[in-house]
Amino acid sequence: MRYLALVLVNLHRHKLRALIGVAGIGFGVAAMLTILAIVNGAIGMFERILAVDSHHLVFERNVSDLFFSSVTGEQVAALRRMPAVASARPLLFGLVSSPGHPIITCFGLEADNPRLTRARWLAGKPEEFGLSPDGIWLGARAAEFLSARVGGRVTIGREEFTVAGVLATENGFEDGGVFLPLAAAQKFFHREGLASVVAIKLVDESRGAEFKQAVAQAFPGLLALENREFSRSYTQFQILHYTAWAVGLCAFLLGGLGVANTMLLSVFSRIREIAVLRVCGFSRGQVTGLIFGEATLIASAGLLVGFALGQAALLALGHAAQFQGYVQAVIRPGMVGGIVLTSLVTAVAGAIYPAWYAAKIQPAEALRYE
Amino acid sequence: MVCPHPAAPCLVSAVALHKTYDAGRVRVLDGINLEVQAGEMVALWGASGSGKSTLLHLCGGLDLPDSGELSVCGLDPRDEAHRLELRRRHLGFVFQLHNLIPDLTVEENLRVPALAIGTPRAATRERVRALAESVGLAHRLQHRIQDISGGERQRTAICRALMNAPRLLLADEPTGSLDEETGDTVFGLLQQLVKEQGITVLLATHERRFAERCDRLLHLRQGRMAP
Numbered sequence: 051m052r053y054l055a056l057v058l059v060n061l062h063r064h065k066l067r068a069l070i071g072v073a074g075i076g077f078g079v080a081a082m083l084t085i086l087a088i089v090n091g092a093i094g095m096f097e098r099i100l101a102v103d104s105h106h107l108v109f110e111r112n113v114s115d116l117f118f119s120s121v122t123g124e125q126v127a128a129l130r131r132m133p134a135v136a137s138a139r140p141l142l143f144g145l146v147s148s149p150g151h152p153i154i155t156c157f158g159l160e161a162d163n164p165r166l167t168r169a170r171w172l173a174g175k176p177e178e179f180g181l182s183p184d185g186i187w188l189g190a191r192a193a194e195f196l197s198a199r200v201g202g203r204v205t206i207g208r209e210e211f212t213v214a215g216v217l218a219t220e221n222g223f224e225d226g227g228v229f230l231p232l233a234a235a236q237k238f239f240h241r242e243g244l245a246s247v248v249a250i251k252l253v254d255e256s257r258g259a260e261f262k263q264a265v266a267q268a269f270p271g272l273l274a275l276e277n278r279e280f281s282r283s284y285t286q287f288q289i290l291h292y293t294a295w296a297v298g299l300c301a302f303l304l305g306g307l308g309v310a311n312t313m314l315l316s317v318f319s320r321i322r323e324i325a326v327l328r329v330c331g332f333s334r335g336q337v338t339g340l341i342f343g344e345a346t347l348i349a350s351a352g353l354l355v356g357f358a359l360g361q362a363a364l365l366a367l368g369h370a371a372q373f374q375g376y377v378q379a380v381i382r383p384g385m386v387g388g389i390v391l392t393s394l395v396t397a398v399a400g401a402i403y404p405a406w407y408a409a410k411i412q413p414a415e416a417l418r419y420e
Numbered sequence: 421m422v423c424p425h426p427a428a429p430c431l432v433s434a435v436a437l438h439k440t441y442d443a444g445r446v447r448v449l450d451g452i453n454l455e456v457q458a459g460e461m462v463a464l465w466g467a468s469g470s471g472k473s474t475l476l477h478l479c480g481g482l483d484l485p486d487s488g489e490l491s492v493c494g495l496d497p498r499d500e501a502h503r504l505e506l507r508r509r510h511l512g513f514v515f516q517l518h519n520l521i522p523d524l525t526v527e528e529n530l531r532v533p534a535l536a537i538g539t540p541r542a543a544t545r546e547r548v549r550a551l552a553e554s555v556g557l558a559h560r561l562q563h564r565i566q567d568i569s570g571g572e573r574q575r576t577a578i579c580r581a582l583m584n585a586p587r588l589l590l591a592d593e594p595t596g597s598l599d600e601e602t603g604d605t606v607f608g609l610l611q612q613l614v615k616e617q618g619i620t621v622l623l624a625t626h627e628r629r630f631a632e633r634c635d636r637l638l639h640l641r642q643g644r645m646a647p
Contacts, residue, residue, distance in 0.1 A: 053535060055528070063523045326519045329482065331508035331536030331584065414483035417515065 053336075057343040060316060067312050071348040072355055074308025075393055079356020082298030082389050084363045087379035089294040093287050094380050095223045097277065099157075103164040104139070104249035106258060107280050108265060111273040115286055116246050117143050123243040125269055129250065132268075134261045136253045139163050140245030142235045146206050146228065148196055155227035156206075158235020158245075165224065166217070173200040174215020180231035185214030187229040191222070209238065222378045250274070298389075302396045305352065309400035313345055317404045324408050325416030334409040341405035342398060349397030353390060431588050431620050432456035432479055437488035439474055439643075444486075448474045450643040452488070458587065461614045461621045465631035466640035472624035475640070476590045479622065480513055481506050493587055508537050512581030512619075516593035518573040520565045526552070526576050527561040533583040551579040555609060571602035578609060582619070589613065591623045595630060607633070 061068040100107055108129060110119040121140065129138040142158035159165070161180040169176070172190055179187060186206065188198055193216045198204045202213050206228065219225050236242045252261055258276055265274040317324070324337055364379040432454060439449040449471045456462050464472045477483040478490060481497035493510040495502040520529045527548055534544040552558045555575045560568055568576070574594060581589055591610060595603035607630050613619045614635075623634060631637045639646040 056532075056535070059521075059523050059528075322519065323521055326521070327532065327536075329480070329507060329513050329519075330533040330580065331504070333504055333536075336536065412483070414477040417482070417519070 053339070054343065057340055057347060060320070060340075061344055061347060064312075064316060064319070067315055068344075068348060071309045071312035071345075071397075072351045074305035074312075075302075075349050075352025075397060076305075076355035076359060078298070078302040078305030078396070079353055079389055079393055080359035080363060081301035082295075082392070083357060083360030083381070083385075084367070084379075085294045085297050086385050086389075087360070087364055087381050088367070088377055089290045090380040090382060090385065091222075091378040093290060095221050095378055096287075097280075098221050099165075099223055100141075100247060100249060100277065100280070102168065102249065103137075104251050104277065105255050106250040106252065106261060106274050106276055108138075108248040108250055108269075108272050108274045109246065111271055117145070119246045120241070120244045121246070121248050121272060123245075125272065126245060126248055128268065129248055129265075132261070132264060134252055134254070134257055134264065135250055137251040139249045139251075140232060141247050141249060142232060142239065142241065142244065143246045144235065144239045144241075146238075148204060148206055151195060154192060154206075155223050156235060156238075157224065157227055157229050158232045158239075159229065160232050165219070166229075169217035169219045169224075172216040172218055174217075176215075176217075178215065179229075180234075182212060182214040184210070184212050186211035187215040187217060188213055189225040189227045189229070190216055190218035191226040192228055195226075207238070299392070302392055305393075306396035306400040309345055309348055309397045310403065312348065313341055313401045313404035314407075316344060317341065317408045321411055321416045324411050325413040328411065328413045329417075337411075338405040338409045341401050341408050345397040345401035346394065349393050352397070353393050356389075356393070429458045430455055431458050431493055432622065433489070433491045434475075434479070435489040437475070437478060437490060438486045439471075439478060439483070440486055448643050449478070449485070452640075452643070452645060454638070454645075456588070456620060456622055458620050459614065459618050460636060461611065461623065461634045463631035463634035463637045464622065464624045464640055465626070465628065465637055466646075467626060470640040471643040472626075472640050473592050476592050476622065476624050479588075480511050480590050482513075508533075509584060510587050512584070512586040512589045514574070514577050514581050514589065514591040514594045516596035518565075518570075518577040520573060520576055520580070522565045525562050525564055526557060526568065526572075529565065529576055530561075530580050530583055533580060537584060539584075547583060548579075551582055555579055569602075570598055571605060574598060574602070574606050575609065578606070578613075582613070582617075587620060589619050589621045591621060593624055593626065595625065595627065603627075603630075 108121060109116060110121060113119045126138055126140045129135055139160060144156045146154050146156045148154060166176045166179050174187065186204060188196065196204050198213045200213050200216060203210050204213055230238060236244060252258060262274045265272055327337060367377045368379060434452055434454040437449050437452040440447050452475060464475060466472050474483065478485050478497065479492050481503035484498055490497055492506055495506050495510070497503050497506060530548045530551065531544055534547065549558065552561055555578065557572060557575055557579065560572055565573060594610065595606050598606060610621055610623065611633070614621055625631050
């Protein structure tokens, strides 16, 4: 028999109690994995919307959300005239609704935007984008949930549009969104001459710092950020990210309480046995090692269960029609590491008091314990 | 107190031991002096509540005296490190209730003390087999504790106490929960250990018939050594 065997024996002896502990950690892991993967996926999708064939993003300084950012047509033109700029592509975002579908992302863009040529066109052609006067172009998922076909009519807001094309992209936001020519989108959203953001491609990417400085000087109301820098600093992303961790940590807190409860009961139910171990020569350290060993095993089992549950949930959410393809889970190694670490720390933290209690059991007193 | 036979090493030496419970309101041991030499089988005999178990617990470092001098196998049970060393290498305990771990087999229970000191597996296996054979438990090694008889449990407890080859066995009413015949067998086993392995036994018992069969009988009454 090895030391681990004693740990296993006790877990086996109180299977239900151990399973409750495993379930607590498992649900925490599943919740954290699911939330973080979805948020990371959503952020990634949004980043890709912005960063198609571009190095920098220019948008209005001090706006809480890119939907409220306004870059004027004159500013876009001025940006295009800058020698460092190879291309400047304005993009207008807005949220629209259709009967039964209250939130659909709408992209207003120019006909030469590379995202149109990069998409897989299921109906229509990219070179026809913007040629139809009341035309609207749908992402493949949007066409699916709106039950729309090319040539058919769809109601968006208070207006009716003719479906002029359907394009499939790997980005859930775009695939579940609708596309309008920039001018039509500006008119629809009553934001004539404005764009939410301008995606900039530089002639020489390494001269980004000079470009940012030039933008700051020429347009004090605008901010230019590298794509990666934007992802790190954009408040909405940060809020999403921290919220995900906060929700996940709350789930873990509950899991940790479950482990603490399991371990406390485990110690209280075998005070006499722990005393016998002490009598047989176990040190306080060895006794606490047993308790922490049990907690670690519970956490490890919880991790396995949690990752399985989380993956299953992500798979189900990814295929759920209601989410219109917006769920594109992204699991990063750092995230997995964070979850594993949090889970183990939670379990060990939950076992601190029980282990301390077990270590200070006085054998003589405990042997009288009934 | 001087050892009766100074040639043999003195394993237990207690001078003026006092122990109280309930914040001094219950006096359990009142100035106990005790010497136990290597190879002796000494009985602490007395009625329930006379302080026999408490004295054994103090000798084993399971409890601490309020005052007095105590040395066991040359170590001070009041010191945490000494206590651990005593339990690991020098002492074996046998209790009235066997105090075995119920979900483990006989063999696994016997391995527990070896686990505490990290004895290699092969050596542990050999020691387990030898001990089990010496007490007639070899055929029960893979049985769970709940599946063996009371006498077998107590024999298992004795083997466990001997696992790390202690010099002193502290036995607290080891026959107390057994029928007469099984009690005789277990007591005979303890006598055999003294005789064959030279182990010192300090036995707490309320049964006169066992106490009288030991090398020395010390009568405890209300926490004092009775004349």
